[in-house]
Amino acid sequence: MEISVIGSSQRINDIGFCSFSRNLNAKIFNPKNNYSKGCIFGQSHNFVRPSRSEIGFSLRATASAQTQAAVSEKASKITRTKHNDGVKLYVGLPLDTVSNSNTINHARAIAAGLKALKLLGVDGVELPVWWGIAENQAMGKYDWTGYLAIVEMVQKLGLKIHVSLCFHGSQEPKISLPRWVSRIGESEPSIYFTDRSGQQYKDCLSLAVDDLPVLDGKSPLEVYKEFFENFKSSLSPFMGSTITGLTIGLGPDGELRYPSHHHTLKSNTLPGPGEFQCYDKNMLGNLKHHAETLGNPLWGLGGPHDAPTYDQSPISGGFFAENGGSWEAPYGDFFLSWYSSQLIRHGDRVLSQAASTFKDVPITLSAKIPLMHSWCKTRSHPSELTAGFYNTVDRDGYEAVLEMFSRNSCKVILPGLDLSDQDQPTESRSSPETLLAQITSSCRKHGVEVSGQNSVVSGGARGFEQIKKNLLGENEMVELFTYQRMGAYFFSPEHFPSFTQFVRGLNQPMLSLDDLPVEDQETEESISGKNLQMQTA
Numbered sequence: 001m002e003i004s005v006i007g008s009s010q011r012i013n014d015i016g017f018c019s020f021s022r023n024l025n026a027k028i029f030n031p032k033n034n035y036s037k038g039c040i041f042g043q044s045h046n047f048v049r050p051s052r053s054e055i056g057f058s059l060r061a062t063a064s065a066q067t068q069a070a071v072s073e074k075a076s077k078i079t080r081t082k083h084n085d086g087v088k089l090y091v092g093l094p095l096d097t098v099s100n101s102n103t104i105n106h107a108r109a110i111a112a113g114l115k116a117l118k119l120l121g122v123d124g125v126e127l128p129v130w131w132g133i134a135e136n137q138a139m140g141k142y143d144w145t146g147y148l149a150i151v152e153m154v155q156k157l158g159l160k161i162h163v164s165l166c167f168h169g170s171q172e173p174k175i176s177l178p179r180w181v182s183r184i185g186e187s188e189p190s191i192y193f194t195d196r197s198g199q200q201y202k203d204c205l206s207l208a209v210d211d212l213p214v215l216d217g218k219s220p221l222e223v224y225k226e227f228f229e230n231f232k233s234s235l236s237p238f239m240g241s242t243i244t245g246l247t248i249g250l251g252p253d254g255e256l257r258y259p260s261h262h263h264t265l266k267s268n269t270l271p272g273p274g275e276f277q278c279y280d281k282n283m284l285g286n287l288k289h290h291a292e293t294l295g296n297p298l299w300g301l302g303g304p305h306d307a308p309t310y311d312q313s314p315i316s317g318g319f320f321a322e323n324g325g326s327w328e329a330p331y332g333d334f335f336l337s338w339y340s341s342q343l344i345r346h347g348d349r350v351l352s353q354a355a356s357t358f359k360d361v362p363i364t365l366s367a368k369i370p371l372m373h374s375w376c377k378t379r380s381h382p383s384e385l386t387a388g389f390y391n392t393v394d395r396d397g398y399e400a401v402l403e404m405f406s407r408n409s410c411k412v413i414l415p416g417l418d419l420s421d422q423d424q425p426t427e428s429r430s431s432p433e434t435l436l437a438q439i440t441s442s443c444r445k446h447g448v449e450v451s452g453q454n455s456v457v458s459g460g461a462r463g464f465e466q467i468k469k470n471l472l473g474e475n476e477m478v479e480l481f482t483y484q485r486m487g488a489y490f491f492s493p494e495h496f497p498s499f500t501q502f503v504r505g506l507n508q509p510m511l512s513l514d515d516l517p518v519e520d521q522e523t524e525e526s527i528s529g530k531n532l533q534m535q536t537a
Helices: 020-029 071-085 107-120 145-156 179-187 220-234 281-293 330-357 382-387 399-407 432-446 461-472 496-506 524-528
Strands: 088-092 124-130 160-166 192-194 200-205 243-248 364-368 411-414 450-453 478-483
Touching: 107 145, 124 145, 145 160, 160 220, 179 200, 220 330, 243 330, 281 330, 330 364, 330 399, 399 411, 399 432, 411 432, 450 461, 461 478, 461 496
Parallel strands: 088 124, 088 478, 124 160, 160 243, 243 364, 364 411, 411 450, 450 478
Antiparallel strands: 192 200
């Protein structure tokens, strides 16, 4: 569950913000404190790289340069960048850092949190920029006020920013698509993904309308392009200096996938396989045309009739059955090839527009793919299939995806670096470690650089150890890791000391807190006077 900062009358001390408003320096950063015994922090991010035998790697704030080289040269660049610069560490800002009214939510708390991250030695932060906030009232009417304010705040502290451009909505906290888009959806619901029962997913647009003039005479691709261009011009003073990277949203939760798992699970049930999202009229029209083109018109009447529902076991029979399932039949190959190709085509179109828009700006482009690890020990990999990745025991479904990323000189963001096989329910046939290894292997093959994220904010030692294993392992290739996400729990006594210890384990110590220049320090008294307020969503 994501953590957010929202309106609250509670004080930080009342909800356990690590006594943040009273004891930031004394309790968190004092080297004499039990949480931080022996802890020393760097004033500068330009750390000298230690040997791997001593610490494994260091954190650096220098942004990695984009490359237009061939795939083989890209692959060698990954190794060189990793060896020289280590892994950059970012922390995600709250999803609702900028409110629906385009102001900074709890600016004082955000500012204090940023200073804590700066002192800890973090390289930068990830900032969600929402389509439903920046272009909310009318098509082409942009308001970047809140985002400019937070970027300026981060710039003053000397941190870097990776911006996530979010063309989707969020349920927690509640952030919708632009009002003018939602109004169109009321009269034309086919702009949304639809499942077999007719349930619509209204937190992003169906990829089948990418090039259709459904938004007041313009296509979503045209609207996205104009959004890119206005963002670029409005924040141009920060591009390449403070803003060093952009993540392009491609679907639900910003990921390249179908919203196949948006159904709320019943309590005490295993995650099901999800459902195919191909039942809006435009997706059905594309499927019908494709089937007729191949000479099998009956295959284009709808999705698999024997696929299970959201909560049903995928291996009990029907489409995903381990032996004799329809997924292995000619029809299954026809449908899954079409379904996955539509997703790749959507990603290619959006990323090519982004690459074209930002080609003259010294920033890196990234996009996120999911880690659909439930049921991946089965032969059919049903959770991946419904999400749009034609990956089975006999077929690599990520090759074509990562070839598309490579073609657009785009990094891939992989979540789930904190997940281990031993923590997964046996009944779910899950293996996040195996799936992560498969995807990173394809990234290496196609010369696609990798950034990583965690999936769960727990503060548990096992999660942090798993992250370190993925960052420091023999076959590691992660260039940048973003820890998700800042909020009240992030700074609580249950979590922040563990995070501090995690960062210390990655960071080369350079200077103690006492060595920091006076102007970079904030006194206990000045912080305590800020009356910070934060709570979880």
